[in-house]
Amino acid sequence: MATHPYKHAPATAFWSRSVSSHWNPANLLHSGNHLIRKNDAVVSAGSCFAANIAPYLKSSGLNYLKTEKAHPIFATKMGEKFGYSDYSAAYGNVYTARQLLQLLRRSLGTFKPSEDRWYNNSCVIDPFRPGLRYPARSDQEFDVLTRQHLARTREAFEKADVFIFTFGLTEAWSSRADGAVFPACPGTIAGEFDDKIHAFKNFTVEETVSDFCEFISLLRQNNTDVRIILTISPVPLVATATSDHVLSATIYSKSVLRVAAQEISRQLKDVVYFPAYEIITGPQAPTEFFSEDRRHVSEMGVDAVMRALLQHCEIMPDHSEAPGKTEQADSKIGEISQRIGEYECEEHALDQFSSQ
Amino acid sequence: MLPGASTMLDWLHKRISANARSEPTVKAGNEPVVLAGHSHTIAISRHPNGGPAPELIKIDRFDRLYALVGPWPRDEQYWDELERLAKTSSIALQWGGSEHSKHLFQSNPPFDFVPRNLTNLPVEETFAIIPDEVIRADFESMIGQLDRLLAGLRSVCRYNVFVLGSPPPKPDESFLRARLEKEPFFIGLLEQIGFTVENVKFTRPMIRLKLWHTLQELFAEAAARHGAHFLPVPASVKDAIGFLAPQHWAGDVTHADFQFGDIMANKLLCALSTATEAEHGDASI
Numbered sequence: 001m002a003t004h005p006y007k008h009a010p011a012t013a014f015w016s017r018s019v020s021s022h023w024n025p026a027n028l029l030h031s032g033n034h035l036i037r038k039n040d041a042v043v044s045a046g047s048c049f050a051a052n053i054a055p056y057l058k059s060s061g062l063n064y065l066k067t068e069k070a071h072p073i074f075a076t077k078m079g080e081k082f083g084y085s086d087y088s089a090a091y092g093n094v095y096t097a098r099q100l101l102q103l104l105r106r107s108l109g110t111f112k113p114s115e116d117r118w119y120n121n122s123c124v125i126d127p128f129r130p131g132l133r134y135p136a137r138s139d140q141e142f143d144v145l146t147r148q149h150l151a152r153t154r155e156a157f158e159k160a161d162v163f164i165f166t167f168g169l170t171e172a173w174s175s176r177a178d179g180a181v182f183p184a185c186p187g188t189i190a191g192e193f194d195d196k197i198h199a200f201k202n203f204t205v206e207e208t209v210s211d212f213c214e215f216i217s218l219l220r221q222n223n224t225d226v227r228i229i230l231t232i233s234p235v236p237l238v239a240t241a242t243s244d245h246v247l248s249a250t251i252y253s254k255s256v257l258r259v260a261a262q263e264i265s266r267q268l269k270d271v272v273y274f275p276a277y278e279i280i281t282g283p284q285a286p287t288e289f290f291s292e293d294r295r296h297v298s299e300m301g302v303d304a305v306m307r308a309l310l311q312h313c314e315i316m317p318d319h320s321e322a323p324g325k326t327e328q329a330d331s332k333i334g335e336i337s338q339r340i341g342e343y344e345c346e347e348h349a350l351d352q353f354s355s356q
Numbered sequence: 357m358l359p360g361a362s363t364m365l366d367w368l369h370k371r372i373s374a375n376a377r378s379e380p381t382v383k384a385g386n387e388p389v390v391l392a393g394h395s396h397t398i399a400i401s402r403h404p405n406g407g408p409a410p411e412l413i414k415i416d417r418f419d420r421l422y423a424l425v426g427p428w429p430r431d432e433q434y435w436d437e438l439e440r441l442a443k444t445s446s447i448a449l450q451w452g453g454s455e456h457s458k459h460l461f462q463s464n465p466p467f468d469f470v471p472r473n474l475t476n477l478p479v480e481e482t483f484a485i486i487p488d489e490v491i492r493a494d495f496e497s498m499i500g501q502l503d504r505l506l507a508g509l510r511s512v513c514r515y516n517v518f519v520l521g522s523p524p525p526k527p528d529e530s531f532l533r534a535r536l537e538k539e540p541f542f543i544g545l546l547e548q549i550g551f552t553v554e555n556v557k558f559t560r561p562m563i564r565l566k567l568w569h570t571l572q573e574l575f576a577e578a579a580a581r582h583g584a585h586f587l588p589v590p591a592s593v594k595d596a597i598g599f600l601a602p603q604h605w606a607g608d609v610t611h612a613d614f615q616f617g618d619i620m621a622n623k624l625l626c627a628l629s630t631a632t633e634a635e636h637g638d639a640s641i
Contacts, residue, residue: 141470
């Protein structure tokens, strides 16, 4: 009997046996080991789709590391938008490999963008976090807040056992002075666009691979054993700055990222590509994975991706824990302070003044 | 001098409005001044007892100065009475003033911040740095209530409305611990969460001073929004750094003594004269 390379190929090599029938998104990944083990500190960054990861990991009992979070006393006032509270540190969405590389270099103090702040209506805006709900009100405050943010970011990079990055885009806006990549085009969320100082950039496969490989190399200088999981956001571009139709620009951008991710995971040790993009956008995906605008991924779609990912993680059977005594004390100490002010403002004041 | 033709309509409008909203009044500068508000008023009024209903009492040490005393905590009836009195009086409002003490004990993690107008003060960068805007938002609810009261007062008051500054914090932790040791209520609360008065950590004095300063700024801004005046605490009652000078400490965590109250009252009456001259010079026309 004749033989050939497909003769003994697994079912996953055949569309009819793994997509048309027996479809299981978790089978997209061949991995003998758990991508995330139960005690791993997981750090993530990426485009807005990446914001979906942390809640699922946390609810599964995995250790999602947050080095920068809202202070418990002010948590109700510190709610953020634009993803600043969705990641391990408050860097918000990171769309490109270049932006990620520069974030790491800024946290290490080896890159100081020349356009590092914008002034607007008595606020000092961070161009790399332009949508912060509570921007600084003075240069001094800006410097202190930024130093703290970058220190927390560095801490996250250095403590990660697993780093998950979700590529979002190839299109970006940068400073002509030093190439600093902004998360959003100046003038959209904040700042002012100036063609003389801001430039459009559409990263190629080679640039993306190079930037990400440099990122990992730098990351592993201080965190030797960190493992990397790469994903690509299935969310289309909201707009393109190229002359192409936004749909064509989206397919181009995602294709570049998909090739780059493959190349990076092929070249580097302990880098795994997880196919979230395929689960949502493949021909097998139900229409309902996108919402009506055909851009936003539905809860059903996110759920499908995360269930597939979690099948490759070491999930704890029972992870619910009651808050410890220390946490309870922390939450109460503010209450007691507050009650001192209230207590002394009322009848109690009588006693204090009566002795004078 | 008669107003110029271009401002005649405005002038007439002001006169008509003033007459329409006022009950029979005395000449500006001779009107009574009513002190009202929360517990820091006691340093001036020396009258801590609140009866079941609001009551206007004369503060004999000062010409024209009265205090609106009443039930604790202040209720709707109290504020309604103040609004009624505002039609024929100037108002000196001592609103809260101890809100910075809600951070008296050090939180976990401890925090610090950079107040927008005190950027030269030291910052403990190993603590969590909270945006100045968040610190201000944390006082939002209390300032919102003040805004509503001031809006009501300004709508009826033809004289002046003052918002008084409150005493700066006391830096001495041993003093604060000694005061708290006399309070079974707080000793019990601390014990419930595993602390004692001896081992509970206080927020650093400089941070408490920044919080107080922010509170004073918020009072001043609220006053400005409603055409009222803010009367800050004078430098003479502070130490070299800006804390409440020890000679003005009352016997608890937050309050100042009667001498502090006299200084504030004198400053108030002086500021009233200036404001009357500047703003109500035409009241006798």
